[in-house]
Amino acid sequence: MNKRDAVETKARILSAAEDIFSEVGFDGARVDDIAKDAGVNKALIYYYFKSKNEILETLFSSLIEDVRKMLIESMERTPDVCGDDGYRALFDVYIRFVSQKRKIIRVAVAESAKMDATSSIVMELGNLIINAEIEVLRKEYEKKGLHFPKDKQELLVMEFFTGLTPFLSYALYKDQWENQYGLSEKALQDYFYQAFKKAHLAAHLSE
Amino acid sequence: MNKRDAVETKARILSAAEDIFSEVGFDGARVDDIAKDAGVNKALIYYYFKSKNEILETLFSSLIEDVRKMLIESMERTPDVCGDDGYRALFDVYIRFVSQKRKIIRVAVAESAKMDATSSIVMELGNLIINAEIEVLRKEYEKKGLHFPKDKQELLVMEFFTGLTPFLSYALYKDQWENQYGLSEKALQDYFYQAFKKAHLAAHLSE
Amino acid sequence: MNKRDAVETKARILSAAEDIFSEVGFDGARVDDIAKDAGVNKALIYYYFKSKNEILETLFSSLIEDVRKMLIESMERTPDVCGDDGYRALFDVYIRFVSQKRKIIRVAVAESAKMDATSSIVMELGNLIINAEIEVLRKEYEKKGLHFPKDKQELLVMEFFTGLTPFLSYALYKDQWENQYGLSEKALQDYFYQAFKKAHLAAHLSE
């Protein structure tokens, strides 16, 4: 087999692992099942990855990389965040991202919930996203000649708990909400937008 | 041994299980370790509980029961939620609750993150809390002669994603935040209060 | 089950392990087979021993302990080693020991043959036995008013390579010799005695 296939095989393994981790959690996942779903021999998984744990780490690294790309892209695409259209555009980028990546996000949240994790992937993502956000905000403030709120820590806390975690929760409970209340994806998304705008945007404006 | 001891033993098992589940997750937890931490023979655990899973269910039932009690208590104690003092009092009850119960809340969130959960304990808690909230709100509105916002679903979504999940996230990341940024419990709590008030209260007022 | 059974079970496991290790070597042995031969559940082996390796270590410890006992006993029982009868008596104790323990001795030699073993169980046994031997010899020499050969290192080398290792080899190849040449146990033993006496005793007397 050539290199093309190798890359594809590795991707199939990662994809299967993502599916299964998100369904039953990392600890609940069996390598046998990943192999079966990926349509490869179990031993082949260990040809590409040192351990089950390394699969998870690879997925988390990809997530972080994807977030990074998404942030860059979103900053370029939404020059005016403060206008209603700009805000919605930014929101759409985010909501699309967490919807698409909700499988691995579920795993990330579940793993981050373990108390023996001194730090966690969610904290890492938090730092990444919030610092990018703050950078954007700073520029907006400067453009308008406003002074940027001094207490950075307070801002971080706000962004994390009222900005980031609602989106993560959206990734976690999106499907359950849609199923339980018979909501369409669009409907839930709109409700969530209204709520998020009122809350998070309001929080920013009240500074 | 009399009934007192039996109850205490059962409690010790539950407490140990809560500790360990929160540290390594349900699937990562070993009954051996729970027994060791509880200071009881492993087989005794199966005298009190049908399975490892029943321990989790018992813990989750307790959590729901505790939430119920907390809600009743909070409603009695904070007659005027809309005033600044009332809001802070209510917030304090909530924050104290999630802080105290953060171990089992972590487990609840982690388990709810699994995709094969059609519904989940977090959704259940959501329903419980949000309906209570809405009841309170309705009374407030009526008292003031205002008409209650018509779209209940929208309200639910807002309460869930901007009201409840930030608190759950607080339970999840409280320790990590304090450790990573060297914040005291009090400091984080105050920052969180400011952020939450601006965001969630604002969302309500903007209705 | 009571403590009696536990001890017996552990002994059955050790005995089965000794059999299998001696048949196919430590690395070639399967824990499954040990369990089957011992008539116990495989997991029970891990209830009594931390690992396959710990079983080996336990067997080696027992061997060393048994050697120690044998040495004490032999020293008490054979007060006059230099006489023909005394020498034969001592020889008999040794030959009986290595014959009885030949299974674990085979394993000990095989494991000691691995080059990554900085030291080895055979070297350990060597030290134990040779130092005891030398002690006995010293007494004999003193009794007879002779001066003890000064170069201890030379004596050690002699004892090890012309005293100990022929006995270990006897343990290794006894069965193969008997089978291949159709010798009875008694016959081989007598031949070996003649050879050993001529060689090893002569070496001592020539000092």
Added chain:
Amino acid sequence: MNKRDAVETKARILSAAEDIFSEVGFDGARVDDIAKDAGVNKALIYYYFKSKNEILETLFSSLIEDVRKMLIESMERTPDVCGDDGYRALFDVYIRFVSQKRKIIRVAVAESAKMDATSSIVMELGNLIINAEIEVLRKEYEKKGLHFPKDKQELLVMEFFTGLTPFLSYALYKDQWENQYGLSEKALQDYFYQAFKKAHLAAHLSE
């Protein structure tokens, strides 16, 4: 690639296998590691050898062939074994041989220690060497007009257990002795020579 390379590659594989077998035993060795050490692709090993076992057999065959050559050479080179010089010369040939070949000898002894081996490579080597020895001896006796000791079996046993196995043990424990007692190769060799001469030669002379 031409034939020269093929031969060299095969030799590299055999050499790497010898190293690794001697370090961790045949069963403990992994074909992956042999490939890595030999600097060849793992599959290539199966191009040259049918199985891991065939590598071992090849190494053992080489050993036997080398022993054969060594015996012929030694017989030619040491016409007078009974003189002190001749004996030392013979000893030197032997000790050099077992020192050089100690890696594969270790493997041979370890494999021969397995009880399921009806016969074994060490027994095979024993037959080879001892019969050669006896042939030499017979000639010596005849030259001197002496009658050869009648009981061949007794002689075989003596040669095997007091002649051959000390040398094999030297191969096994040489490095461990040098390391443990801080002896130089030369020193150990000299001690061993003294001991061996006293014991084995004495045994012959006492016939």
Added chain:
DNA sequence: AATGAATGAGTGTTCATTCAT
């Protein structure tokens, strides 16, 4: 001659659960 990819059958070890007392 040489290799990266792939596989089947293991292999030591774990773990929730049960039994006998």
Added chain:
DNA sequence: AATGAATGAACACTCATTCAT
């Protein structure tokens, strides 16, 4: 109520061997 012993079913990971090129 409590325990030490025992078990079946996994489970992550390994390894000799083969395939396709």
